[in-house]
Each structure stands twice: as structure tokens, then as C-alpha cells.
Amino acid sequence: MTIREDIATPRRTKEIIQRHGFSFKKSLGQNFLIDQNILNKIVAAAGLDKTKGALEVGPGIGALTEKLAEEASKVTAVEIDQRLLPILGEVLEPFPHVQVVHGDVLKLDLKELFAQQFSDVSGVSVVANLPYYVTTPILMKLLEEKLPLENIVVMIQKEVAERMAASPGGKEYGSLSIAVQYYSEPELVCTVPHSVFIPQPNVESAVIRLKVRKQPPVQVEDEAFFFEVVQASFAQRRKTISNNLKSRFFPKEGRERLEALLEEASIAPSRRAETLDLLEFAKLSNVLAQFGLNEA
Numbered sequence: 001m002t003i004r005e006d007i008a009t010p011r012r013t014k015e016i017i018q019r020h021g022f023s024f025k026k027s028l029g030q031n032f033l034i035d036q037n038i039l040n041k042i043v044a045a046a047g048l049d050k051t052k053g054a055l056e057v058g059p060g061i062g063a064l065t066e067k068l069a070e071e072a073s074k075v076t077a078v079e080i081d082q083r084l085l086p087i088l089g090e091v092l093e094p095f096p097h098v099q100v101v102h103g104d105v106l107k108l109d110l111k112e113l114f115a116q117q118f119s120d121v122s123g124v125s126v127v128a129n130l131p132y133y134v135t136t137p138i139l140m141k142l143l144e145e146k147l148p149l150e151n152i153v154v155m156i157q158k159e160v161a162e163r164m165a166a167s168p169g170g171k172e173y174g175s176l177s178i179a180v181q182y183y184s185e186p187e188l189v190c191t192v193p194h195s196v197f198i199p200q201p202n203v204e205s206a207v208i209r210l211k212v213r214k215q216p217p218v219q220v221e222d223e224a225f226f227f228e229v230v231q232a233s234f235a236q237r238r239k240t241i242s243n244n245l246k247s248r249f250f251p252k253e254g255r256e257r258l259e260a261l262l263e264e265a266s267i268a269p270s271r272r273a274e275t276l277d278l279l280e281f282a283k284l285s286n287v288l289a290q291f292g293l294n295e296a
């Protein structure tokens, strides 16, 4: 019996990269994992089993993919960099239940991909060491498309992870926290030292788990408008909610109508957006929508 060596040791990673003449592209956020413990932690946080599927964004040379293949019944990995395809073909050869898709995850029709790849699994989670330059667009696409996901477990920039998981009242709390928490329950799994990557990123990293909600925790009448109100409320963080909403929705009017609507939503005009929780934003956007401001 031959014992397969894990890919993600510094020695084997370097060997594979050198043999294929691969060079890292910073513009594609290529920081590969070379630490078994952290790979195991990421996979464990996803709660996979042999009835479940995993979608990986950016498999690189397959370090995480290989671990996912050992845990899940089906793995689909989307990689943008064509130069990695021969390496992935070689490394993932022992795993016929792993499918590599060449493409940009931001341009793929994910609903169609799910229908093709995951029709026969009991649940799907996204598990990835994300390219940091597109973290937010990728996560928002996964959440906004309302894909049938259980968990999203991703390595991302620590500062972004903290913003996603932030509670009202702090400086990290903002429109990203609200958007992520509307669709999921975020939980910081661990922070990660630079030494687990090759090459090492310039920023600090963390693993976050987003437990995807089946239903949003608040009722909003018009989802697009809810997010518009949130964005407008945070337009200038140091301004009060009343000043931000006035600039966006009532630029030419006096304050009376806006203040009456804020009162109707039980929000003092002097408050700042960072003090409002999800429920308050939902109430505010519902009141503004009731008075037709979503059609203005």
C-alpha cells in the first residue's frame, strides 16, 4: 500500500509548483495554504459528511480540495486560472467525485451549476480560501442568489471578517454587517497567522462561518429598498441618520416629513446608523416604503 503525502506541506507544494513551472499571480489573490491544521479546521467547521456536497472557490493546487474530497460525497471546485488545471488534474486524479470547473465564479450561473452538480446530495456548503481582492462580491453573490446552502466557511481578510460579524454600536458595524447578517449567522472560527500561506499575504487573515438562514430574521416589504435605506443611512458615518436620509430621500424638502417618518419607526433623528439593529432598519425601510419612497 502506498501512503499519499498531503499536498499542503511546504515541501510538496514547492515540488509541485516547481515541476509545473507555476508562478503566483498576486492579481488573482494566490496565497496557497501549506498547513494541515488550518486546513482541517476549515473543513471541520463546514460540518460535511458523506451525504453532502461542497463547492470550493479557487482550489489553487488542490490542498483544500483534497481534504474536502475525503469528507464530502461530491466536490465542485471553480478555478479561474487556466495554468492550474493540469496541476489539479494530477493532484485530484484519485478523486473521481471531484469536478473542476474552469471559470470566474462571479460570472458563472451558480443556480445552473447547483442543478447540474448537486441534485443528489443532502446539503451543500461553500468552503474556500478566498482570493481577497473579490471576497465581498463573491460572498454577496452566494448569499443574494439564495442558493440552497447550509454553511459558507471561508478564509478571508481578518478586518472583513470582523465587519461581517460586528454588532451594532461599534466602528466595524456597517452596511456589510447588515447585508451578511440578513442572509446568515456569522461566527468567527479562528484567526490565522501569516505563516500558513505561501506566499504570505500582507494582511491578517481569519476563518469565518456563515450559517445560511432559511428565512431572513426580519420582514421587509421591499428587499432592494431595504438595502438602499441601509446604504443611504451609512453614507457618511459621522452624520446622524436624519441628515443622511435627508440628503438621499428629501434633498429639497424641510425636515418635518422625514422626522415624522422616523418617529413612526420609533427612531430618534439624532441617532447614527451604527446604533440601529437589523429590526430597526427593517422597520424604518418598511415605513419609508409605506409612504411610497421606494418608488421615488
Ligand code: SAM
Pocket: 028, 029, 030, 031, 032, 033, 034, 057, 058, 059, 060, 061, 062, 063, 064, 065, 078, 079, 080, 081, 084, 103, 104, 105, 106, 128, 129, 130, 131, 132, 134
Ligand atoms: N484553495 C487554495 C489554497 O487554499 O491553497 C488556493 C486559494 S488562493 C487564496 C485563491 C484562489 O482563487 C487562486 O487559485 C486563484 O487563482 C483563484 N481565483 C481568483 N479569482 C477567482 C475567481 N474570480 N473565480 C474563481 N477562482 C478565482
